[in-house]
Amino acid sequence: MSLIPNFAMLGSGPTVLMLHDADTDHLGFAPQVELLASQGYRAIAWDMPGYHANPPPYGGYSLKALAATADGLLEALKIGRAHIVGHGMGAMVAAELALRHPTRVRSLSLVAGGPALEADSQQHWVQTRQQLLAQSQQQASTEAVQMQRFAELLVQLQSGQQALPEGLQLARHAITQIQPLAYGRMLEMLAGPSTLAERLPHLSQRCLLVSGGQDVCMPPQRMQALADQLPDARHACLEGVGHWPQLESPDAFEGLLLDFLATQRATVH
Secondary structure: OOOOOOEEEEOOOOEEEEEOOOOOOHHHHHHHHHHHHHOOOEEEEEOOOOOOOOOOOOOOOOHHHHHHHHHHHHHHOOOOOEEEEEEOHHHHHHHHHHHHOHHHEEEEEEEOOOOOOOHHHHHHHHHHHHHHHHHHHHHOOOHHHHHHHHHHHHHHHHOOOOOOHHHHHHHHHHHHOOOHHHHHHHHHHHHOOOOHHHHHHHOOOEEEEEEEOOOOOOOHHHHHHHHHOOOOEEEEEEOOOOOOHHHHOHHHHHHHHHHHHHOOOOOOO
16 A cells, blocks of 8 residues: 655645646645635645655556556545646646546646646656756755756746746745755656646546746646647646746635635535
8 A cells, every 4th residue: 555645735625636747846836735725625735655655656657657646645634625726747647547546536727737648748857857967966966956056947938927936936935955866767757758638638627727938848728739739628838937826926826726616616525
């Protein structure tokens, strides 16, 4: 049985489970934990296996294993159904969870991420990070300084011109908390084959997709193409922000998320 990962939880009410990107940890959703709790939700932001002192998943990284861990966390907390929000690679885990455990997922929100519909774009995503990480390791002697340099390079590349400075600072800090070994293994998993994209038409949940208008990692046109593959989805683009909409423009992002969640509240918790 999978170990239960570390997580932050606040509030009571319908559960919203937030799954962070490969580039951050639970801090990638820190503003939303407090906001959702204040709006009558139980907000949970996990630390993925291999992150924030969590051990890697037994048997190695795979979307199946990560989805199983997320399902196990909800089971351990005795939560029957939850709204799932995933950012970046966490959006891929969210979609995998919804496909494998459909009765567990009330709704799905994919933020600046999800399966790439073209192999070239997925490879570009992985190779960009591998190159920046290698560059950082060459320029610094200690692991801590290496990750600080990596955080600076990644945020500089992927943030938008209108990003909230405090949000970018939080993104940098979260990136410095990554364990390089776990991060490398995560990138190796993402570089491998996946059937997730071709299974997307089988998703039964309502979906919200949010992109940043200046996201070079998952630009709006790719998010719209992803939304077009889903049976019941809407896509919203936040102009002037990059790969971290929830940190770069938290007020606008939270407005979209709360409106979307409100449409689900008439259903059984």
